[in-house]
Amino acid sequence: MDLLIQNGTVADPSQRIFRSLDVGVKNGKIVGLFEPGAISAESAKVRIDASGCLVTPGFIDLHVHVFEHRTELGIHADLVGVKQGVTTIVDAGSTGSRDFQSFLTEVVEKNQTQVLLWINIASQGLCDGRSELSDLSMLKPDETEALINQYPVIRGIKVRMSRSVVKGNGLQPLVIAKKLAQKVGLPLMVHIGNAPPRLGEILDLLDAGDVVTHAFHGKEGGIVDENGSILPEAERALKRGVLFDVGHGSSSFSFRTMKRAKELNVFPHTISTDIYCENINGPVFSLVTTMTKLLSLGFTVEEVIEASTWRPAKVLGLSNEIGTLKEQTIADITILKMIPEPITLIDSENEKMVGNPHLLVQYTIKAGKVLKHV
Ligand SMILES: [Zn+2]
Incomplete structure (x- = not known):
């Protein structure tokens, strides 16, 4: 041996x-x-x-941004990968079809960490700023489809559905992404944030296996409504098999939302970081810190490990290869x-707790x- x-x-x-x-x-x-x-x-x-x-099993982070030098967010892949205990990372939409070849040669092939991706439905990805879905002419589903069919490193399609990203385009980018996802048989990863579009309308368009990232954010219009109840569309989505992912990020994970969701029996299916250069020094730090937060919120160590290994492997359709010690x-x-020592943990709303x-x-x-x- x-x-x-x-x-x-x-x-x-x-x-x-x-x-x-x-x-x-x-x-x-x-x-x-x-x-x-x-x-x-x-x-x-x-x-x-x-x-x-x-x-x-080696940790898997379903949501990172590692298109270094090409996007303002991008961080070096191994820095948030093998150097933090994470053997597989999935870049969430930093690149679309236009810059995909550079992503392949500059990131995927240059790191020890296994780098996979959710390809952005916008052809320019996040390379030209963060309002990538405000101009529908930048969506090139045919070019994206051709890449998906050729490169198995692409495990799904990313579409960021919040006000500052889509501007006046409403649900149209999601409809286009969904159509392509169905055609190629891959899941969507949908970012949620500030409305419009309204969260309920977004969720109604998703199917089993699609991933909602930033599911436990603390902004208005999230999965928990103003009365502290679960949004009916969220309840229906969960019943259909839509998967809720943490996607911590700089502004997308709230202890308060997570606590209330847990009381309502709404749990994260997967734990991911949305880590990039602006949040690696806080509030995110690493996947293992994000896991510690969930542990401190009352999830068991078995649950936290499953949500960072076996479940993301299944989301990626790679459970015969990774996320397991078989x-x-x-x-x-x-x-x-x-x-067994206390650590101060901080969420995206600047709320602190001791883990x-x-x-x-x-x-x-x-x-x-x-x-x-x-
Ligand atoms: Zn992200």
């Missing part, structure tokens, strides 16, 4: 496993999970002592510790290659 991870607690929601097991890796793949001590340490080239740690899958592994314990990444293993963080 190339690598043996010993003495840790394996937390793999894809197999409903949460107990002491050793993990073996060879040729960049998972060999298997073994009873503690069943494989002799001498049989492995490299050993990691994961005592007191959780050993999980035999023969890619050896993407995150080793983390629950630190205890908090999660801290110790090692990232990408396709069998080990990175030590502490």
